[in-house]
Amino acid sequence: MIETDVLVIGGGVAGLLAAAKAADEGVEVVIVDRGSGASYQSSGVIDVMGCLPEGEITLSPLEGVTQTIECLPQHPYSVISSERSVADVIKEATKCLLDMASTHEVRFDGNIEKNVILLNTIGSFKITCFYQSTMSGGTLNKLDGASLLVVGFNGLAGFNPRFCASGFKHFASKFNVELRKADGVKLSLPALRDFNLTFIELARMIDKDEFREILAKKLRDETVKGNTSHIALPTLGLRKHYESMRILREETEAEVFELVSPPPSVPAQRLMRALEEGVAEKGVRILRGYKAVGFKSEGRRVMSVILDSGGKHFPAKAGAYILATGKFIGGGLVEEEDKVKEAVFNLPLYDERGKALRGQKIPRLLARSPFPQGGHPLMGCGVKVNAQMKPVVEGEVVYENLFVAGSLISGYSYVREKSGMGVATATGYVAGISAAIYVG
Amino acid sequence: MEEYDVIVIGGGSTGTSVARDCAMRGFKTILFERGDLASGATGACAGMISGGTKYVLQEPEFSAMCTMEVINLSRIAGHIVFRTPIITAILTEEELKLRASFAEKYGALTEKRQASPILVLSPQEARSLEPKLSSKIILAAYFDEMFIDPFRLTVLTALSAKRHGAEIRTYTEVIDILHKDGEVYGVKVRDRLNGKEEEVKGKIIVNATGAWVPEISRMVGVKQTLRLNKGTHVIFDRRITRFGIICQALDGRTVYLFPHETGSILGTTAIDIFTSPDEAEATYDEVEYLISSMEMAVPSVRKARVVRVMCGVRPLIAQWWVPEGDVTRNFKVIDHEERDGVKGLVSVEGGKLVVCRAMAEKITDLVCEKLGREAPCRTHLEPLPGADGKISVEELASKYRVSPQVAGRLASRQGTLAHAILSEARDERDFLSSVCLCESVTEAELRYVIRNEWGVTLDALRRRTRMGMGPCQGFSCGFKAMSVLAEERGIKVDEAFKELENFLAERWKGHFVILRGAQLSEYEMTQAAYACVGSIDVKIGGGDK
Ligand SMILES: Cc1cc2nc3c(=O)[nH]c(=O)nc-3n(C[C@H](O)[C@H](O)[C@H](O)COP(=O)(O)OP(=O)(O)OC[C@H]3O[C@@H](n4cnc5c(N)ncnc54)[C@H](O)[C@@H]3O)c2cc1C
Ligand SMILES: Cc1cc2nc3c(=O)[nH]c(=O)nc-3n(C[C@H](O)[C@H](O)[C@H](O)COP(=O)(O)OP(=O)(O)OC[C@H]3O[C@@H](n4cnc5c(N)ncnc54)[C@H](O)[C@@H]3O)c2cc1C
Numbered sequence: 001m002i003e004t005d006v007l008v009i010g011g012g013v014a015g016l017l018a019a020a021k022a023a024d025e026g027v028e029v030v031i032v033d034r035g036s037g038a039s040y041q042s043s044g045v046i047d048v049m050g051c052l053p054e055g056e057i058t059l060s061p062l063e064g065v066t067q068t069i070e071c072l073p074q075h076p077y078s079v080i081s082s083e084r085s086v087a088d089v090i091k092e093a094t095k096c097l098l099d100m101a102s103t104h105e106v107r108f109d110g111n112i113e114k115n116v117i118l119l120n121t122i123g124s125f126k127i128t129c130f131y132q133s134t135m136s137g138g139t140l141n142k143l144d145g146a147s148l149l150v151v152g153f154n155g156l157a158g159f160n161p162r163f164c165a166s167g168f169k170h171f172a173s174k175f176n177v178e179l180r181k182a183d184g185v186k187l188s189l190p191a192l193r194d195f196n197l198t199f200i201e202l203a204r205m206i207d208k209d210e211f212r213e214i215l216a217k218k219l220r221d222e223t224v225k226g227n228t229s230h231i232a233l234p235t236l237g238l239r240k241h242y243e244s245m246r247i248l249r250e251e252t253e254a255e256v257f258e259l260v261s262p263p264p265s266v267p268a269q270r271l272m273r274a275l276e277e278g279v280a281e282k283g284v285r286i287l288r289g290y291k292a293v294g295f296k297s298e299g300r301r302v303m304s305v306i307l308d309s310g311g312k313h314f315p316a317k318a319g320a321y322i323l324a325t326g327k328f329i330g331g332g333l334v335e336e337e338d339k340v341k342e343a344v345f346n347l348p349l350y351d352e353r354g355k356a357l358r359g360q361k362i363p364r365l366l367a368r369s370p371f372p373q374g375g376h377p378l379m380g381c382g383v384k385v386n387a388q389m390k391p392v393v394e395g396e397v398v399y400e401n402l403f404v405a406g407s408l409i410s411g412y413s414y415v416r417e418k419s420g421m422g423v424a425t426a427t428g429y430v431a432g433i434s435a436a437i438y439v440g
Numbered sequence: 441m442e443e444y445d446v447i448v449i450g451g452g453s454t455g456t457s458v459a460r461d462c463a464m465r466g467f468k469t470i471l472f473e474r475g476d477l478a479s480g481a482t483g484a485c486a487g488m489i490s491g492g493t494k495y496v497l498q499e500p501e502f503s504a505m506c507t508m509e510v511i512n513l514s515r516i517a518g519h520i521v522f523r524t525p526i527i528t529a530i531l532t533e534e535e536l537k538l539r540a541s542f543a544e545k546y547g548a549l550t551e552k553r554q555a556s557p558i559l560v561l562s563p564q565e566a567r568s569l570e571p572k573l574s575s576k577i578i579l580a581a582y583f584d585e586m587f588i589d590p591f592r593l594t595v596l597t598a599l600s601a602k603r604h605g606a607e608i609r610t611y612t613e614v615i616d617i618l619h620k621d622g623e624v625y626g627v628k629v630r631d632r633l634n635g636k637e638e639e640v641k642g643k644i645i646v647n648a649t650g651a652w653v654p655e656i657s658r659m660v661g662v663k664q665t666l667r668l669n670k671g672t673h674v675i676f677d678r679r680i681t682r683f684g685i686i687c688q689a690l691d692g693r694t695v696y697l698f699p700h701e702t703g704s705i706l707g708t709t710a711i712d713i714f715t716s717p718d719e720a721e722a723t724y725d726e727v728e729y730l731i732s733s734m735e736m737a738v739p740s741v742r743k744a745r746v747v748r749v750m751c752g753v754r755p756l757i758a759q760w761w762v763p764e765g766d767v768t769r770n771f772k773v774i775d776h777e778e779r780d781g782v783k784g785l786v787s788v789e790g791g792k793l794v795v796c797r798a799m800a801e802k803i804t805d806l807v808c809e810k811l812g813r814e815a816p817c818r819t820h821l822e823p824l825p826g827a828d829g830k831i832s833v834e835e836l837a838s839k840y841r842v843s844p845q846v847a848g849r850l851a852s853r854q855g856t857l858a859h860a861i862l863s864e865a866r867d868e869r870d871f872l873s874s875v876c877l878c879e880s881v882t883e884a885e886l887r888y889v890i891r892n893e894w895g896v897t898l899d900a901l902r903r904r905t906r907m908g909m910g911p912c913q914g915f916s917c918g919f920k921a922m923s924v925l926a927e928e929r930g931i932k933v934d935e936a937f938k939e940l941e942n943f944l945a946e947r948w949k950g951h952f953v954i955l956r957g958a959q960l961s962e963y964e965m966t967q968a969a970y971a972c973v974g975s976i977d978v979k980i981g982g983g984d985k
Contacts, residue, residue, distance in 0.1 A: 001912045041965060043973050056979045084596045122974050124866055124937065157873035158916075163923035163936075170933035174980045186870070194869035261967040262919070328960040335956050362955050370948035371970065371977035372939070379967065415964075418978075 002287075003437045004030040007305060007318035008333065012039035013421055014236060014406025014428035015324035016275045017228035021432025022322075023282040024096075027439050031284060032316065034291035036272075037330030038407060041420060043260040044267030046097070046108070046130035048090060049077075050115060050418025055373045058112050058421060061129045061422075062087050074354030074384070074411035080430050087112065090422065093429035094130060100278030105134045106270050116141065117175060121159050121261040122325045123167025125175075127418055128260075132267050134236045134245055137257035140177050140256055147181040149228040149254075151219065154188045155197040159234045161186060163304040164259075168232075183226055187218050193283045194202045195244050199235050203266045206237040206244050216251035223252040230255045235266045244313070275427070292316075292325075292344045302399045305344070319439035322431050323347075323383075323391075326407040332408040333382065338362050340381055345402065350410040352380025356394075375416035388434040389427060401438060405431035444470045446807055447627055447642035449614045449656055451475075452482035453590060453731050453793050455648035456597040456608075457800035462646075463606035464822070465804060465815035470640065471598070471606060472629055474613035476900040478594040480717075481650050482793060483903060484709055484752025486698060489513060489521070489794035490585040495606040495769060497545055502770045506794050510586050513797070517596060517827045519855035520589040524698060526684035527561070527570055528581040529737040535688050536579055543581065546881065560584045572681045572738050578609065585684065587698070590793055590904045592853055594606075595893050596824040597796075603825070610894045617645065617659040623783040624660060633896065644807050647787035651717035651753040658785060659967045662780045666789055667756040668714075669764050672722040673707040674730050675950075679910040680704045680738065687737035693765060694713040695733045702748060702879065702910065710754075710764035717753040727954050745958050747911055748950030757790035773802050784810075817895070827854030836862065842872055842882075849880040853905065854888075875924065876917035878910020883924055890928040898925060898943035911959075914947045915966040919974065939977060 001145050006022045011033035019029045049064030051057055053071045058064040062328045065086055069078040091112055110116060110130040117140035118126045125140065136142075148168065152161035161184030169182040191211055193201070199411040205211045211438045219231060221310050236258045237244045258267065276286060293313065294306040306314040323344060325332030334343045338361040342349060349357045351365075352375075366380035389403045405428040407414060414420035446462045448455050451473025457470040460622045473479070478949040483724040489510050495503045514521045530536050543558050567573050568581035572581070598608045609629070614629040618639060626641035647656045657664040709726045711720075727749055734741045759767045771791030776782040786806055791799050801817045807817060837847035840862040850858045861884055865871040871884040889895040889904040898921055901907055907921060908914035918940055926936035944966070955963055970976045 025981045038964070038968070047972070051978060054979075055977065120973055123923060123933065124974050124976070126973055126975055127978065155873070156683040157871070158875075158920045160920070160927065163926055163933075167933045167936075176699055191464035195872040196874060260915075260973060262973045263965070331961075333960075335960055337956075338956065357489070361724075364958075365951040365955060366955065368952055370944045370966075373977075376967070380963075415967045420968070422970060 001314055002030055002307070004028045004318050006030075006320050006322060006435045007032065007107060007316050008324060008405070009114045010037070010290075010324035010326060010330060011276070011286055012037045012324060012326050012330055012406060012424065013097070013275070014326075014424040015322065016279050016320045017093065017425050017428030017433070018324055018403070019284045019434035020096060020100060020186040020279045020282055021429050022436040023279065023284050025433065025436035025440065027436045029284045030277070030291035030316070031286045032288065032292060033288050034331065037326040038420070039424070040268055040272055041265070041269045041329060042127065043262070043265045044271045045118070045126070045128040045135070045260060046094060046425065047414070047420040048094070048126070048129040048419045048422035049113065050127035051416065055416070057127055061112060065090070066419065072352065072411060074350070075350070076385070076409050076411055076427050079385060079387055079411070080426055085092060090385060090426050092427040094422070096429060097275070097425050098130060101271060101274045104274035104277045104290075105239075106274040109133045109136045112412050114414060118260050119164070119168050119232060121162040121164065121259045125171045126260050129422065132271070133257070134241050134258040134267070135260065137230060137255035138232055139257065140172060140175055143153040143179055143230060144177045144253070145180050146230045147228050148179050148183070148230045148232060149224065149226055150184040151181065151222070152184065152186045152234065153192055153197065153202060154186050155192045155194045155236065157196050157198065157201055160184070162422065164232075170378040174336050181226070184259070185214075185222055187215060189218065198264070199261060199266055200238065200264060200269070203235040206235065207240045211313035212244055212247060217249055219248060219252050219363070223254050228252070228254050230257070232257060232259050232392060234259055234261065238266055238270065241270070295345060295362065297399060300397065300400050302402050320401045320435040322403045322405060322435050323408060324428060324431070325408055327407045330407065335362060340365070340378070342383060342408070345399070347383045347391050347398060349381055350384040351377055352411055352412060352413060354384065375413040379413035379415050380410060382408050384410050389431040390434070403431040403435045441515060442641075444468050444640065444642035445811060446644045447472070447640065449627070450480070450647070450649035450652070451477040451540050451594070451598065451608070451610060452648070453478070453594050453597070454650065454788060454791060454799050455798035456594050456601060456659050457796040457885075458646050458648050458803050459606045460597050460601035460604065460606065461800040461804040461817060461819050462555070462807060462880045463601045463604035464818055466813070467807065467811070469601070469606040470642070471608050472600070472612045472614050472627065473610045474632060476610055476903060477598055477894065478591050478903055480652075481752040481754060482590050484592055484671070484673065485793050486696070486705055486792065487587045487590045488585055488698075489588050492806065497542070498766070499768060499770060502768070505798055505898060509794050513588055513794070514586070516820065516822065517588065517593060517824045519831070519852065520592045520596070522587050523584050524587055525582065525584045527566055527573070528686045528688060529566065529577045530579045530581070531572055531577055531688060531736055533578070540583070540893065558854040558960050570681055570683045570685070572740055573685070574737055574739050576737045577737065580692065588793070589853070596826065598737065599825045599893065600822070608894060610900070611896060614656065614956070617656070617785075619660050619782070622652070622781055624785050626691055641862055642844045643784060644810060645785050646803055646807070647785065650755040653755060653787050653789060657776075660782050660785060662776060662782055662785070664774070664789075665758045667712065667758045668717060669754040669756050670711045670717065670720045670751055671708040671754060672730070672749060672751040673705050674727055674749050675700070675747045676704040676786045677747045678703055680741055680744050685734070685738055689733035690729060695730060695813055697734050697738060697741065701906065704744070706734055706741065710765065713753065720751055720753050722749040722751040722953050722970055724953055743957070745911070746911060746954055746956050748947070749953050750950055755789065755791070771799050773799070773806060775806060779796065803980055826857040829856050831856050831858060840865070840872070846872075846874070846880045846882060848883060849884070854885070860886055866886065876907040876910070877942065878905040878912055881905045881907045885922060886924050888926060890925060896929065898922060898939055899946050901925065902943070908943070908947060911965070912962055913951070913967060914944060915962065918943055937976065944970065
């Protein structure tokens with residue numbers, strides 16, 4: 001049996017932020033999580049708004065937010081701005097996240113006024129707002145005239161440095177950035193497995209002093225050979241990334257940086273660990289392996305949530321509950337008889353434009369092409385909330401002590417917008433404050 | 441301009457078999473396929489190659505031919521032929537009567553055919569063999585069927601044709617047939633990858649385009665009618681049952697659930713179509729029909745994870761006033777000189793995958809007659825590439841220090857060629873990394889099929905290696921394979937990403953019809969990885985990309 005002021009269901013970025021903020025306000029918080037979700041699969045950088053509604057890239061996140069809100073009045077960024085300026089809320093919320101991360105060895109660069117273009121391990125690019133400082137050397141605006149060496153490793157699966165090098169040159173030129181040179185090389189280092197080596201395994205190796213030394217020497221040779229100014233690596237390590245970056249920079253006298261990657265992403269692991277340590281430090285208890293499977297209510301109050309751990313059920317009681325269970329990866333939304341369903345409270349669902357889903361089957365919420373300009377309606381579906389992040393149906397609050405945060409919220413598609421962590425952070429922050437005020 | 445003896449149109453199981461036979465009998469042969477090999481009905485079929493018990497009674501001669509062909513295919517392509525034990529689950533008294541009289545007659549014939557007899561099982565016996573069966577079954581029957589991998593069969597047949605001198609041109613569409621004074625003398629083709637057009641001359645044109653046969657005939661003004669019939673399959677992520685299961689469908693037809701590679705395949709529907717076969721699409725109703733039907737015999741199929749759906753069009757002979765199931769599965773070779781006065785044009789109607797070699801033999805006999813050459817058919821004797829010996833998975837695994845899983849999957853696709861593929865990776869151990877984790881496909885295998893098996897697109901790599909066919913449906917292998925393909929073929933970056941988009945779009949076709957359960961999380965992953973991280977959907981500046 002758990003009893004607390006605020007119970008947060010879901011420990012992704014939204015849940016962690018909500019918990020941190022509520023704890024800052026002086027209430028007791030417990031997070032329960034059944035496993036992990038989209039936050040662990042992200043690339044560990046914070047998007048605020050990367051694209052305009054028509055799909056075009058924007059270098060100004062706030063301008064992107066403004067235009068998006070105009071098109072989509074139900075957007076969570078719009079909902080949180082009913083009392084205060086959306087820019088202020090995003091700034092405060094991301095500051096809260098970045099502060100927590102940086103006290104636990106994951107420092108970020110970037111600012112809310114500007115988006116940057118990063119390069120990825122696929123050979124293309126990613127637009128984002130806040131990025132880990134291990135990536136700073138490689139933002140596209142710094143690469144004009146650079147002589148770039150993309151470094152891979154024999155044995156490392158899923159990373160082709162030669163292809164990436166030509167990809168970077170190609171995409172950079174589309175942004176009017178000319179790389180003077182871009183080469184790819186695969187290093188053979190005896191300590192590495194000769195095939196099927198993963199990014200995480202490589203990161204752990206780079207954390208080791210002896211391996212890093214050998215790597216530094218190899219890189220120095222390559223740098224001298226190629227007259228290199230910038231070196232892109234698939235990872236700089238799991239725990240000692242700053243030390244590695246510093247040493248490799250000193251050795252090579254080149255700007256060494258880390259690429260972003262699709263899952264499994266090392267920077268995302270780092271970020272999540274840092275945030276978990278951050279909230280724990282604020283006195284929040286995180287219970288893993290607990291799945292919310294039901295609830296009890298009286299009128300418009302949630303009285304308890306039923307948790308499942310290893311097949312055993314027991315209740316958790318709190319003054320307020322924050323639902324931050326994510327979308328399909330997280331498990332907040334599930335399929336039942338071909339329809340989308342909110343998994344814990346069976347909350348009514350809405351689409352991106354704020355219209356109630358009336359039992360449409362999932363295929364009706366999908367477009368015929370995989371990446372259509374307007375995105376799939378399915379990705380904009382979720383729970384509708386008011387300015388305090390309370391779930392609403394036809395304008396009425398469903399439960400007055402329930403708050404919702406993160407990608408479970410309807411009204412936006414992070415896939416199309418490139419706004420995932422930004423919305424998760426901002427809505428988590430607001431939900432945390434609202435819940436704390438409610439119980440306090 | 442050089443002139444070919446034979447131009448084959450269509451690179452399915454039929455066309456490649458024709459090209460092989462013609463080449464083996466010494467004709468200068470070229471084959472044109474507008475997409476990839478096996479991208480038509482061949483790639484959408486279940487690969488069952490037994491006579492099909494049903495046809496034993498309805499069409500004994502055809503059934504005997506099928507039996508012969510199973511023996512032939514086992515001889516020439518043993519490594520891709522496998523046996524699957526099957527249980528027919530009977531759910532109602534009426535069905536029992538029907539099946540009983542059938543079993544009796546069938547049983548009388550099995551001795552003659554040397555096929556394994558049908559074994560009747562009590563519900564308890566059946567359920568102890570296959571616990572996934574419903575408790576509602578009233579009786580069951582056990583037998584087995586032979587299967588073949590249709591993709592590999594087609595590619596290996598094409599490879600064999602090439603070894604005998606045939607030219608195989610994939611992604612090359614025949615857009616016109618050159619003809620003059622009632623005689624064909626060549627074709628006009630367009631390369632679909634670079635848009636180039638050219639004319640190619642030949643004495644005989646074999647139209648082996650399956651459901652598209654009428655469209656080709658129309659190019660010379662010949663009207664030809666087929667009964668085009670769509671069939672859909674549902675693919676699941678794992679083996680739901682150990683045995684293949686056959687049961688009655690909601691409308692009294694028969695449906696099946698077969699273990700298939702690492703998953704299961706549920707099929708099939710039969711819907712006459714009257715639009716172009718290009719427009720055929722699997723529908724939600726078909727999926728529900730299949731699942732609701734099989735659910736009666738195997739209840740857990742409802743909750744199983746659907747990975748994708750696919751459909752194909754059967755090029756049946758135009759028999760009407762009977763249900764699809766009663767239309768003959770035999771084939772007809774048409775000599776258009778005789779039928780329509782168009783000299784040099786030959787086409788084929790009907791048939792099945794299992795008889796592709798026999799179809800080719802008959803067609804090539806006609807070609808011999810027309811070109812005045814006597815040469816015996818040897819296609820049933822000479823093994824296809826990779827089928828020329830046995831291969832030990834343990835030996836393979838230990839010799840090249842790969843996991844038994846990787847060695848086993850590779851051997852099942854490539855047979856004895858597995859050695860050549862792995863030995864190339866001797867100095868480049870790196871190439872042993874798995875590109876596709878779901879199906880254990882190594883980079884070495886990808887590079888090999890790009891170099892040797894017309895692996896020119898990601899889609900083609902998928903057909904040859906099963907890359908991207910598992911639960912993740914290309915999310916984790918698509919971009920990796922793209923870089924390998926780009927490197928091997930020297931493709932430019934923007935074309936490579938275009939190719940990746942095409943691949944994901946092709947995979948998506950099997951999803952937007954039905955997306956359920958855990959597959960939704962896979963969907964979000966693919967969407968986010970390619971759009972949020974890969975920016976595949978992003979427009980730069982004035983809509984440049
Ligand atoms: C591949 C990929 C790459 C991405 N890259 C980026 C990027 O680079 N930048 C960016 O800004 N965004 C990115 N995103 C988007 C971003 O990751 C998400 O929008 C964001 O993480 C959502 O956070 P969340 O906390 O709402 O959900 P989640 O992170 O999914 O968290 C939900 C949590 O709830 C738990 N949970 C669910 N149900 C229950 C239950 N019943 N009981 C208990 N616990 C439960 C889950 O285990 C999970 O941990 C990416 C997403 C993906 C998939
Ligand atoms: C759902 C389903 C299940 C089946 N199950 C089985 C089974 O279990 N066992 C069995 O034996 N049979 C089965 N069949 C039947 C079998 O698949 C077909 O009879 C057989 O594959 C037909 O092969 P094909 O080469 O004649 O036609 P296809 O494979 O369709 O090949 C024709 C080719 O011609 C090409 N083409 C078309 N137009 C042009 C042009 N203008 N230029 C160049 N190329 C062109 C097409 O791209 C295509 O690849 C099944 C069929 C279906 C639909």
